[in-house]
Amino acid sequence: MTSQQRRVAIIGATGIAGQQFLVALAGHPQFEITALAASARSAGRPYRDAIRDAAGAMRWWCGSGPPSGIMDLPVQNAAEFDPRSVDIVFSAVESDAARQLEPRFAAEVPVFSTASAFRYEPDVPIIIPGVNLDHAALIDTQRRQRGWKGYVIPIPNCTVTGLAITLKPLLERFGIRHVIVTSMQSVSGAGRSPGVLALDVIDNIIPFISGEEEKVEKEAAKILGKVVGEAIEPTSFSVSATCTRAAVLDGHTETVSVATEKACTPEAAAAAMSEYRGDLAGLDLYSAPRQMILVHPDPFRPQPRLDRDADGGMATTVGRLRTERTFGHGVKYMLVSHNTQMGAAKSAVLIAEYLEHVGRL
Amino acid sequence: MTSQQRRVAIIGATGIAGQQFLVALAGHPQFEITALAASARSAGRPYRDAIRDAAGAMRWWCGSGPPSGIMDLPVQNAAEFDPRSVDIVFSAVESDAARQLEPRFAAEVPVFSTASAFRYEPDVPIIIPGVNLDHAALIDTQRRQRGWKGYVIPIPNCTVTGLAITLKPLLERFGIRHVIVTSMQSVSGAGRSPGVLALDVIDNIIPFISGEEEKVEKEAAKILGKVVGEAIEPTSFSVSATCTRAAVLDGHTETVSVATEKACTPEAAAAAMSEYRGDLAGLDLYSAPRQMILVHPDPFRPQPRLDRDADGGMATTVGRLRTERTFGHGVKYMLVSHNTQMGAAKSAVLIAEYLEHVGRL
Amino acid sequence: MTSQQRRVAIIGATGIAGQQFLVALAGHPQFEITALAASARSAGRPYRDAIRDAAGAMRWWCGSGPPSGIMDLPVQNAAEFDPRSVDIVFSAVESDAARQLEPRFAAEVPVFSTASAFRYEPDVPIIIPGVNLDHAALIDTQRRQRGWKGYVIPIPNCTVTGLAITLKPLLERFGIRHVIVTSMQSVSGAGRSPGVLALDVIDNIIPFISGEEEKVEKEAAKILGKVVGEAIEPTSFSVSATCTRAAVLDGHTETVSVATEKACTPEAAAAAMSEYRGDLAGLDLYSAPRQMILVHPDPFRPQPRLDRDADGGMATTVGRLRTERTFGHGVKYMLVSHNTQMGAAKSAVLIAEYLEHVGRL
């Protein structure tokens, strides 16, 4: 670890979401993983043993293998982990655990979380880098109201990410009245516990994901809203979501119809999206995509298999931009966003990079 | 063949769409297949040989095997087929061939077709049984204007079928202003020549089906329109379609958002759909579903794999009925419709059954 | 229930294996379900409620819906179920539970089980109907040694079923020296707890199924062995199995290479298999396939999707019979067997039908 590097803990390090943090932070120039924590069941063993099952098979689920550097790190019991031993906590635990653990960690250091536990608290922003990093202003409110030295910043539900990223330039340039979105989500979005059974999704579409549509509607409104005083005023436009599951491994595909306030041609929408840099403009952060949104002219794009990995899974790909004639003004389009890259750990890491850049880490 | 049975020819009998006619007519009480025709390449051989490839493998693609009764029927050259040898023609040829062949057949006998060739002619109705059998009134116009003894009745694109069936009761009871639909279509909708490659759709969503969205929008408006004088006046409400392909074998899934003219709760929409019998009410036709629309209360339905075969693939299954808050009044829902049953041959057969019933065959 | 009907209990009735018993017994002429039992968690509620989850969705996983007749039957606690209230028990519980429960039930009545708990006991036969019903002779041994009024008869692992069925006629007619088998198993073979995750099997082959190969090798040897005195002498030929999982919903596919003792052409093997009736010959049992083995001449068969449902899933389909030149004498072939029909509940029901027929129930 160089002297500039921050010490980082991964909580929930043995699960699939935690493993994605390990991959996102492998070789990171600013953040070094110095602590791993998980449930009591895994605690006390080096990481290499903690992810082996009884039969000796490695329970590791990311494309690239586990970073060699962390294999010997001992896994600590998350319930007893001392956050003062690190500078930053990345939390990848389930929501119930997050509700217990994260306040204790946030009392000491910044916590970036994939859990939904705190997303709907008035003093907690849900942040997508490039879209609403300015919502980090609520950090001060959190600290004051809760008496924390650190803070909690959750990232949104992975289905919201691509939607909010592509709506933001439309909102800024044309205004938005209504959004209707249908998602065809990948199975990795459900994780592994219990995850989506092959029996349920092969040769099939699963038409319902419990709680997902409410999250999409509520989180999009908050993310695209404005900080007003010490809270976020959600957007006033409606989002109507239908969320389905398809036999796709990674990458959420969404069809989006948008009623805009001002006239908006497909070409103008494409330009707004392609040019959009948002609050990452001019920065050169390690995990940031070179371009937030890639607009494809080929009508056969975006496809989740072909486009999910664009720019390391950090860019959102848009295609099929057409006029939406249902509304006075409007466009419709499709998007693909990588639910386990920009929609998960790497997004949280990018937020941390930004906050370090602006001196708020 | 009993004396009441009509003699039926299947044109395009060796292709997958033609084979679906063979299955739909196997054991039919009123229609007996007495002639088969296909391209010159297959002509002159008994059917059992015409569907064997060079290696001796049977080129038959429907779940149940070919009906035994037709295996020895000689396959005739469609270009030379004499329609006067039968009472009815069911045509399952490609659109270009249909444009050549169907007028010659319709000059003599009724032709029911899965091809799109004549769908957009002003004097040709596109019929979905249960929805707009009254459009068959254009038969007289066709005969007079074209000097035919018979007529041509095409069925619609298979993606329109479930959509129009579920919109019809909403239209009648609540009026419709706008429709936004996203389809996740099965691979059987593309047939086999060339069909959808496994390479393209495994672990993927294909975001575009060439020409499909235009067909959905145009055909729905015509089918749900009204016969005015000697033509069909399409509906005035807009249909905005996004058509995609998913890794599903059979059954098209669609998410539908509808702006209604009058207030419409999900419960009222469910009742309207469940009670809907349309122009099949009171009849007891052989191929008709017992109920046009099955409304499922379980939020995990409809699923294409579980619901496509409802009532022999002739019923449309609806679920997830919710208020669509985007519009002043509205509902949203999902549907599954079997694209190769109610969306193909069996639908054409059911139309013929109806027209026989009303003495127009 | 007519006076001839036997009263039947399903243990593990809420799980997927138990549901398969419900379907297998729906409308059965001899057996009537009069009792359902499951874990304490489900007990005390009518079946229709016991299979609803917290959100109200029905947890039912068989193609056809649950038989209406049993929806109001109360689910009893399996741990407290009194076997004297029925004539037969069908057990579909996990192996650990089976080890506890089945002896208590077998003390009173015959128990037919899908669990592996007792398969390897010397006095317990593993039975496949049509193959080794004569092994039921061990019933007397069981009763005497264990002091039971009833007995336990387990069916084999579902991967063994098609293998043993197709080997039996070869064994009888040609003798067998060696068998090498590779299976490509369907995901339904793993059930739902935890089952196979879509994440693991889409665009993939899973090369290992824990414990499966040992079961295939051991159970095939026992099933194809002979009753000698009060035990079964397993066959002396070797079975070498490699078991894999493929992205197939139902139906296990296996490639089999067999070294025979006598000369055996593919034609002779086909004849032996096609003619094979085994110990179901001349009986006309309700659940029996008309033919044990269907031999397909088309090289593109068998395919799991096209052939798994042959004869209600009770027939095994064989194709690609060729000479296996590796051995002095031999054949190789592929088979498809429905793992949740002949490989599960329906097989157990068929054994019970046979034993009733011969007066041993």
Add this chain to the structure above:
Amino acid sequence: MTSQQRRVAIIGATGIAGQQFLVALAGHPQFEITALAASARSAGRPYRDAIRDAAGAMRWWCGSGPPSGIMDLPVQNAAEFDPRSVDIVFSAVESDAARQLEPRFAAEVPVFSTASAFRYEPDVPIIIPGVNLDHAALIDTQRRQRGWKGYVIPIPNCTVTGLAITLKPLLERFGIRHVIVTSMQSVSGAGRSPGVLALDVIDNIIPFISGEEEKVEKEAAKILGKVVGEAIEPTSFSVSATCTRAAVLDGHTETVSVATEKACTPEAAAAAMSEYRGDLAGLDLYSAPRQMILVHPDPFRPQPRLDRDADGGMATTVGRLRTERTFGHGVKYMLVSHNTQMGAAKSAVLIAEYLEHVGRL
């Protein structure tokens, strides 16, 4: 192009196999693509236009996009292409075309081909780099007998590649008597014309690939054989292949049972494979894998999705090494080999690299 670089032509450059050559050669230090050729239909247009369809969609099927450098290269008519304009030809045309074109090209320059046209000619070796580069000795025979300045070297059928690579170290160290192999091949192995239809392989296994088993048996024997005088003497051991198609995008999986001449434990086989470097030992060729064979101890490996890309798709991954008790001595194992990397263009490029290294290009 630097002065050391060889000028390379890709024949069949618009098809999927040709595109794999473009990717394999992008940025290559020794070979520069200076000519592209395809059928007359594509000829006369810059590559970027030749791969656009009528609707403007790009017909490019490799994961990474087309190398920018070749987009403006004109596509020539293969039938008229002058081989003297380049130093090397890589041919990716269909077998019929290869039979016509390749002799004309080989008369002037070395031709490396993915086509089967010349594989079975006595003076033509089928080469897998690392396994039998010594068979290139037949170049002289070819030149003399055919009067060519160049030569033709085909690579084998993609299903043979992983098999022959893993058998070679066993053959060298233990001798081989028999091989029984079952393949579960990916759909990309069938290309796109016509390719494997999604309708045929979703929820299915296709049990037959026309001509494939004969190719595997014949080509393995030739590749593992010895140059004797002016011809190759094939191995005397038997290979018995069953080739199937699974719903996998890329990567062929094979289960292999091997009877060895000498005693061979799984550990000894693992060591032989892991240590195997073959005729690439000590060289540091650009496209070569660091290790020919990766032996995995985890029983859940190899999996095509996880292992096909090992070392850029150039390494073969082996797992599940166990004793094969069927034979006196023997082992069984599973392998995964990337059919469109080591099994296709990159393999041909690696052969060319080797021949340049030894001064035979």
